Amino acid sequence: MNEVDLIARYFAPLAGPEGLGLGDDAALLAPPAGCDLVLTADALVAGRHFFSDDPPDSVAAKALGVNLSDLAAKGAEPLGFLLTLALPPDWTEDWLDDFATGLGAAAKASSIALFGGDTVSTPGALTLSVTALGAVPHGRMIRRAGACVGDLLYVSGTIGDAALGVIQRRAQVEGQRAPLWADEFLLGRYLRPQPRLALIPALRRCASAAMDVSDGLIGDARALARASGAAVELRLGQVPLSPAAGAALSADPTLFDAVLTGGDDYEILCAVAPDHAVGFEESAEALGVVVACIGRIVERESILGSDGAPVFFGRDRFSHF
DSSP: OOHHHHIIIIIGGGBOGGGGGGOSSSOOOOOOTTEEEEEEEEEEEBTTTBOTTSOHHHHHHHHHHHHHHHHHHTTOEEEEEEEEEEEOTTOOHHHHHHHHHHHHHHHHHTTOEEEEEEEEEOSSSOEEEEEEEEEEETTOOOOSSOOOTTOEEEEESOSSHHHHHHHHHHHHHTTOOOOTTOOHHHHHHHHSOOOOGGGHHHHHHHEEEEEEEOSOHHHHHHHHHHHTTOEEEEEGGGSOOOHHHHHHHHHOGGGHHHHHHSOOOOEEEEEEOGGGHHHHHHHHHHTTOOEEEEEEEESSOEEEOTTSOBOOOSOOSOOOO
């Protein structure tokens, strides 16, 4: 199958009108009136960001989801996306069919379409990159910088599920016995991140700074505070955990670091001024998103355990290198 046939069979059906049927050299997009465009891109490499034999539909959903998570954190409504796909020598039509099906389902769930991209072969590992485009009212993008000392720090959803899912998945791949705490919920959180697009209206109204938690809560919280010229106070006893993650930690307390620094959460971390805190919590609840206050922005860092004692981490986030 040549490139033209491949695109026509698998990706043209996913294209929106901006993609011009994927028959031109570029897409054409008219931004919504009164809006700024927000663009984000993420590259995923087999063996680094996902296991090479992960289900192809979940690889596609993850590639799109991690970019939509970035848009959500910026308060931007998704418009569409570009895809670059570098296929290794052992790719099959069945694999690509499942990948395209998963990509289409993920795009439909977020009411967006494919604008275009590129498809090539590679002698190396499967590599894909998605560039997502979103729109936000002019001047209203929520930057990582912008938090003030005294702002409260909130996180959506639960933390550590996907990091535990990675441990569980690695055991599968390596033919090891599953951990006693293994849970399909944790595995699903790794395979299919759920971008918190529903939280966008609350973020626009109340957040002074925001980013998504992709590389680990501790490192990302530090990054948000550092971008604002400040530091973070975290109270780890207030970090929200799912029942499955809580059960895993009870069974094996050594997983504590992985939960807080492993990454792949794709939850929203945001700073909210104290006088907006109640409004933010009420808005999030009305939008069906659970949020928890886990600390605040301060002048000098303080990370405290459930017992109030300082906690230190040798590594605070996932490394892409």
